Amino acid sequence: MAKRPTEITYWVDEKPPALALVLLSLQHFALVAIFLVVSVTIARMAQLDTEAGSRLVSLTMIAGGVATILQCLGRGGLGSGFMVPATTTTILLPPAALALAKGGLPLLFGMSLFSGLLVMGLSRVIHRLRPLFPTEIAGFVVFMIGLTVMILAVRQLVGMGQADGEYLRFAAVGLPVLAVIVGFNVWGGKRLRLYCSLIGVVFGYALGMAEGWLAPLDIQHLEEAPLLAMPQPGSFGLAFDVELLLPFIITALAMTLNSVGAVTAAQKANDADWKRPDMGNIGRGILADGVANVFAGLIGGVGQAATSGAVGLSVATGATSRYIGLGVGTLLVGLSFSPKIATALLIMPPPVIGAALMSSGCFLVMNGIQVISSRMLDSRKIFVLGIALAFGLGRLVDPHFFETLPGWLQPWVGSPLTVSVTLVILLNATLRIGTGTRSRVRLDIAHLTPEQLTEVVTEQGQLWAAEPETIHRVRFALQEVFDLLGQNDMVMTEAGGRRPLELQTLFDEFTFSVTVTYSGLPLTMEKSRPTEDEILEDDDGMRRLASYMIGRMANNVHSSVRNGGRCEILLSFNA
Template sequence: MPRKPSNLVYGVDDIPPLRILLVLAIQHIFFLTAGLITAALIAREIGGTPELVQSIVCMSMIAGGIATILQALNKGPVGSGYLCTEGIDPTFVSCSILAGLTGGISMILGMTVFSGLLECLISRGINRMRILFPPEVTGVVLTMVGLNIVPVMISNFFGISGKEDAVQPANLFVAAATLAGMVGTNVWSKGKLRFYSVIIGMAVGYLAAYLLGVLKASDLERISQSPLLSFPDLSHIGWSFSPLLLVPFISATIASSLKAVATFTMCQKINDSEWKRPDLNNIQRGMLADGLASVFGGLLGGMGQSLYAGSVGLSAATGTTSRIVAFVTGGMFITLAFLPKMAAVFSIMPKPVMGGALVFMVSFMVISGIQIMTSRMMDVRKTFVVGISLMFGISADIFPGLYRNFHPLLEPFFSSSLAVTTLLAISLNLLFRIGIARREVLELEPGVDSSQTIFAFMENQGAAWGARGEVIQKAKMALNEFFESASHLGIAEGKIVAEVFFDEFNLNITIRYQGTPVEFSDVLLEGEALLDDENAFINLSFRIIQQYADRVESEEKDGQCRVLLHFDH
């Protein structure tokens, strides 16, 4: 049972008051509307009319709302049960534009459905593919998901469109005021005011933008001119498919799927103070919902949907991860698709306001990625996986045309910093696994070897395997306790052989020796019973071993003694 961290006021199973629910849902919708810019961008790039843009945006909102509700389900085969909203992801921008230029909007919708079905298929085998996403891979991908937003974040924060644009003081002041409102409320506020940190910051930003002329009267007129109620136009809906687009959409789907693994891992971590390892069954259900989100997007005439990792950062920042917030957010997002006047309030958000909010949100995402990366012992192999993946991933943003002349079949894998990082992290992880033995043997000779031999062996192997530090600590203390007891009591004749086996979920130490068998009892002797027992020292020592290990077994056959120490990983 997950244990709610102390920094969360409302955990995933809690139900906040109605007023808090509504405000938190509005904050999530503010972030989701940023993804609608991506839908408009794709539609315009393929020559879409304003009416087509509006229809695609509205249908994308409906698909996103349905997917967000589906993702929050915690019973049945679909849904992670977490507050993790679904929106339009930049990962699919390049391949969607390519599909649109190849076969129009129907090609985008058809390939989007294909991408969603592919992720659904990947989710079914996620338990067998856990070798592809150890913590250093999921952590580096999640970190890059946050860093991937930085170019958009900075351009919005300073209110610029390109490198040659000059920064206007008014834009900088609006962004700084927005960020200050969010950070100040989050850090120094008392009580439940922290829940409203994002909306307070945005309100400060809107006000500053209006007073400084960044938000103009013509923008406000857009609200008054929008109809109160309208139904989206569905005439653009149609589907087509092209085998020539398989490679770019498969590569984008793989990158999005790995990002989903990292995002669900982040969800699990921030909702459980005793988090140890990713829950693959939960990730499987969440990925299935994420894949169905894109299927819905394509079928309804909108863009593909993907996990909006920023919502996880937002929920961590506000201290509320209740899944009820997801249900309210999804319902409100669907409603906005039929209420253009309300949607216009979000559509006129000044760029500096969005930029300030993104700085606030990305800070939590990047730090969570780093924490996941470092949740395992880092050796030189993992250092290279993380370092090389990050550096070359960032290069795609620093030098946008760096990978432009690659072979057409390879170009999709280098289309963005996230794609480069994902490809390198997976490839290097598999490459550096070569030569790592998952089973090692340590021979110990009583009276000759010391505790330092055990400590050095276990620490070196733990780093090579990427094991959790606390598990290695327990294992080396348990093995050392057995070795010292066996040495002092003379129960072993000759060498003691310890065979250590590791996988992602288990660490087993099988100890073999010739000599006197030992028995591990669950009965703890106390007081006079302990003093009267001639084997009191042996029982106490082995009782200590049982406190370190999650399971202990012992047996003896033909003078060959065997002790198994099992540790959950």
């Protein structure tokens, strides 16, 4: 059962009041609409005229609306049920360029449909890949998604890559907008915090107009765009080319990893006691994305992917209700019938876009760091995360090198996110070789110190990336067990005064189990706490109290005598 985070105003299954729902939906719609620039980019790559380009954007909005509704509704095994809107993604740009060059939009939509089918297939087996996505890897994916969002945000915010002197023009709009968003989030109180990004975007439009960011051509396009127009699904056609299978297979895998990160971030945001990814729920989220991409290909819209930026915004505002996502989906579908609205969104000043993305990216990055730091890491895990991060940053520092790699590799190296996530999964799978889920060690409790026990347990915790809190409980319970056995002479003494026992540990991502085996007297476990009088007056009082405390620290304790007279104590801890 998920525990409600204290900073959340509207939780996942709570429906906000009507006015709040409308405003929050508009706020997220504005963020999602930013990514429609991908469909505009594809329209320009395909050399479409204004009418065809507007039609492509409208059909893409319909696909995004349907994808968002399926994802947030979470019914019939389809969708995660979290507020994870869908939008276009830059993951699609490298293979889209190949498809457009070879067969135009029909080939792009046909191959996108194929990718959607493959994503649907991957959703049915993702739960079997749980060892590839332990908690620290899921946290790394969320961290890199947030970092990617923030990189895009900084570029838009201060005009990185623009002509000399342009950064002042960008910063003159972007920094005040960011200040408004942060100010309302931090000092605006519970209510205004909910709408901090929406307030910032509205302020940004006004400031952008005053600073001359809306060019006469932008205004002309806005005036010429019709208020209402009927989209024409399927008007671009479909085609298929076996030579493009590999790049679109890679695209499907990259989009699947993106969904893993987005849904994981949503799970973490909605549960104060979150421990690890729910792969079943993630699989349902991936399935919704796959269905959405099949639908997008059929109607002639650009493919869709879950957006973690909206998850970050929901955390920043304290509103993670899936009803907001349903509102966003409804707005996307409804406003797709208005080219004028679509045009107004597409002329949003870049510094305003950067400020909105920055605010959501901050929370994603910190969520990812919190998830990673919640686990104990040994040298293997440190190498996995460190090398993947280094190459992801390398893609940022020297993009030209990665652009020179073969075309079929471009979906894997098209962004810092795809580079780092691909590497982290491959390295994790490779360095798992030789890492068992069981360990066995023989100890002599006659000479065992607390420091030695701590070293043994901590080493296993780091090897398996267990939570520090879990390791603390294991260490405390084992110390109590060993004290009981030693002080009450319950372990048979051998030559030289040795009192040996065997400690076996087992880890399966969900449970940390410890089995203590020895020759001697069995340990009797106490189900109820002894009274103060029983503790003070009964000769066995302290032993009974210690036995009771062991049961309190472990989630399950079982003491038995095996065939051959060996005693066994099994302690299980939820990891």
